Each structure stands twice: as structure tokens, then as C-alpha cells.
Amino acid sequence: MSRTDYFHDPAAPAANSVKVAVSALVQDDRGRVLMIRRSDNDLYAIPGGGLEAGETVTQAVEREVFEETGITVQVRELVGVFSNPHHVIAFDDGEVRQEFSICFRAVPISGAVRTSSESKEVDWVAPQRLHELNIHPSVRLRIERALAPTEQQPYFT
Numbered sequence: 001m002s003r004t005d006y007f008h009d010p011a012a013p014a015a016n017s018v019k020v021a022v023s024a025l026v027q028d029d030r031g032r033v034l035m036i037r038r039s040d041n042d043l044y045a046i047p048g049g050g051l052e053a054g055e056t057v058t059q060a061v062e063r064e065v066f067e068e069t070g071i072t073v074q075v076r077e078l079v080g081v082f083s084n085p086h087h088v089i090a091f092d093d094g095e096v097r098q099e100f101s102i103c104f105r106a107v108p109i110s111g112a113v114r115t116s117s118e119s120k121e122v123d124w125v126a127p128q129r130l131h132e133l134n135i136h137p138s139v140r141l142r143i144e145r146a147l148a149p150t151e152q153q154p155y156f157t
């Protein structure tokens with residue numbers, strides 16, 4: 001299913017749903033960030049996806065990261081809650097979802113990088129190279145907050 005992200009766009013359709021999403025900023029022992037290139041909108045992002053019934057948010061993060069990248073992670077801390085009503089995602093089935101994403105920091109435990117149906121590229125990217133990638137502003141905010149000093153309080157809107 002394809003998607004179109006609208007961010008502070010007056011032409012954006014009105015949201016008709018909200019779904020809990022999770023994401024993770026995963027860094028390896030060299031400080032590189034695990035990034036995917038999404039199959040549905042061709043943008044780079046940190047791995048993540050929707051919470052499913054019967055799982056905790058940390059279980060959802062671990063499942064989504066593994067599904068999209070092949071990397072098993074352990075969640076370490078909360079980055080923040082991102083709920084911008086001016087960011088909506090329109091899907092080709094008519095759903096228009098308001099952003100609601102809980103972002104965490106996680107560390108890799110095992111696995112090898114691989115793509116999936118949701119990720120056409122997966123790579124470890126040095127933080128100083130992130131500006132070279134086409135990343136949606138809402139995802140870039142999560143990355144910036146996750147890379148900020150850890151003594152900051154979790155971010156929320």
C-alpha cells in the first residue's frame with residue numbers, strides 16, 4: 001500500500017484515524033544509525049511501525065525493527081511521544097492517519113542487515129551523513145531528539 005505524508009500542508013486531507021506507532025533509533029558500537037529506505041514512500045527513516053493487539057510498545061519496537069532490518073534489538077529508553085496533528089499520512093485505501101508515534105533508543109543484540117517488503121534499503125549510517133538522506137521532517141525530529149544528550153527529558157507534543 002502506498003502512502004503520502006503531509007506535513008503542515010493546508011491541502012492535506014483531514015485525518016480519519018489515529019493508530020499507535022513505534023520507532024527506534026538504533027546505534028551500533030561505532031555510533032552509526034540503523035536506517036531504512038521505505039518501500040511505501042521511498043523516504044529514509046528509522047525502523048518502526050504499528051502496535052498490534054496483545055503486545056507492549058517495547059515488543060512492537062523489537063518486532064518492527066527485526067521485520068524491517070533483520071536486526072534484533074533491546075529497547076533502552078524513551079526518546080519521546082510525537083503526536084503532531086499537522087502531520088497526516090494518507091493511504092491509498094482512504095485512511096488518513098494522524099501521526100502518533102512513540103520513539104525509543106535501542107541497541108542491536110544480533111542479526112544481519114537485510115531488506116524486507118517494507119524496506120528496500122537497510123544500512124548503518126554515520127550521524128554526520130544523515131543530512132545527505134531524504135528523511136521526512138517528522139522522522140528527522142525523532143532522530144535529532146534521540147541523538148541529543150540523554151540527560152534531556154523525553155520529548156512530547
